[in-house]
Amino acid sequence: MSSTTIPLIINGEDIILPTDDHKHPLPSPSGSTPSSFQGATPALAIQAVESSAAAFPAWSQTPPSRRRELLLNLAKTLIEDEIHCTPLWSQNNIDVAAGAIEETASLVNDAATGAIPSSKGNTYALVFKKPLGVVLGIAPWNAPLILGLRAVIPVIAAGNVAILKGSELSPRTHHLIATLFREAGFPPGVVNFILHRPQDAADIYQCMIEHPAVKKCNFTGSTGVGRIIAAKAAMALKPVLLELGGKNSVLVLGDADLEKVAGEVVLAGFLNNGQICMSTDLVYVVMSVAGELTGRILELLKGEERSHKVISMASKARLTALVDDARSKGAVIHQAVNSLAEDPLAFPATVIEGVTRDMDFYTTESFGPVFGIVTVESEEQGLEMAKHSAYGLSSSVFTKDHFKALEMSAEIAAGAVHVNGGTVHDEPTLPHGGLGDSGWGRFGGRWGLEEFLETRTVVLNR
Structure with missing residues (x-):
């Protein structure tokens, strides 16, 4: 041939x-x-x-x-x-x-x-x-x-x-x-x-x-x-x-439109199998609405119809290690049914509930169809955690208070902060790039x- x-x-x-x-x-x-x-x-x-x-x-x-x-x-x-x-x-x-x-x-x-x-x-x-x-x-x-x-x-x-x-x-x-x-x-x-x-x-x-x-x-x-x-x-x-790369975060305040948040997070977390530099990795949500938001996200995860696989076996092994480490340290792992399950490169859409600072996933870019949820006691704590990432590519803030969102955006060291929108967003008219790592x-x-x-x-x- x-x-x-x-x-x-x-x-x-x-x-x-x-x-x-x-x-x-x-x-x-x-x-x-x-x-x-x-x-x-x-x-x-x-x-x-x-x-x-x-x-x-x-x-x-x-x-x-x-x-x-x-x-x-x-x-x-x-x-x-x-x-x-x-x-x-x-x-x-x-x-x-x-x-x-x-x-x-x-x-x-x-x-x-x-x-x-x-x-x-x-x-x-x-x-x-x-x-x-x-x-x-x-x-x-x-x-x-x-x-x-x-x-x-x-x-x-x-x-x-x-x-x-x-x-x-x-x-x-x-x-x-x-x-x-x-x-x-x-x-x-x-x-x-x-x-x-x-x-x-x-x-x-x-x-x-x-x-x-x-x-x-x-x-x-x-x-x-x-x-x-x-x-x-x-x-x-x-x-x-x-x-x-980016460890792109979403900060969700108590007055946010949770239906919109859930949709934007799932879209930005799983689009192109999560293999986008701007993909959502971490969702910081205040305790008062954490349960409701998690429930909405998991409902969307159940209905996730996109099939997912990653680019290489090395990528799959890295994602598996991150998820296993989180599970061993107390996180709850939720995964969608994947129609490509028999493919060697298949990796299901995954939500890690209960991410904490001691988990490898907290600091390591996933670059796959995985994101984690971090419950914070207050919006101030969530902002502090989002501010101290080594990465600084894309971030989001969800709240109905646009002035507060603008003030918070000024404190987040990221090349772009999206108010009430997902982390995966770029346009030819805008500057695009990162800070730090x-x-x-x-x-x-x-x-x-x-x-x-x-x-x-x-x-x-x-």
Whole structure:
């Protein structure tokens, strides 16, 4: 039986090596054509960097109007292609990704606008915004279309050139993104695409981040890997934009609409099998309404019709250990019936009732279809607990008192706090990113474009 190989894309050309040394096999359903992807070697990684570096001078001088036109062509191409995943998540990926392209295209002119600040004496200070050069974008698998595009769209919109380093867990979708840029008419080298085998990750990243043409890296993924990305970039004196994990919390006050809270928590806790950086992990609820809210959540859990499975056996083992640890320390475990129970990667939608500080789940990001309920004596105690998480990506406050919610939101160290809404929420017009162990820097809107522009000052003396 013949096999298919997903190629790299360097300088507009598909790259497949004649030997199988760096190819990585992909899971294939029984009876289907075996498939793999071409993994990069350090030499190919450097070739991608040098191709992008060669494309940078012309692309950086491309008028913003032309960049905007090509980005809108990309949005049109994207909308007309089919993405194979669950219907809800597929449609969400398409809608958000297309919206992000269009929003970024609309901001191209304004983001590159400099300033003329006041200066002393007979001088004029001119502040220019300039693109950086080659930017490495490392995208994860869990929302491959949205996050794959996000890794490169603001980069090239700002006049830089990009290398998309895709995930070995979603190579087809990330390859699709790279091919869309060719179809939309972008010049060769403006967006290059590489993949690599898991065992080659350190060498490929090292040789790229140390190359003098690479000026910045953006990474979306786990906090553990983010630390490695940042450390190696620091040694090369390269800046990074990191959007990392989150232990996202919900604070429920006594006057909250509990029906709404339950629906939002279950949606944000289990959407995409809980494998979203903004997924709800902990629900802090005041004692006066804890029983009623827990009952409403468990009723929704009984009716949970979505089938759930996680990305790998390692993920399943980690979730199992977190749930077992909580159970051994007094928590009550509630799990939904899972239609995928026979699948090796199946993991049921799970609610941990009675989470306490001594449980591993209290501090460890679940990144699966699991969230926990913490009963607190007062809203002040709940706020204090929510404030002291090492993570700071997304959070929610549910109350009818909007002024109180605003005051509490100011004290929660998170990149976004949602009042009377779930933790899974982002829009192309908003800044998105975290604090603390959730990273630094911002994607989204003009903030995302400014991440990939440098400021230069020229002072004119009479």
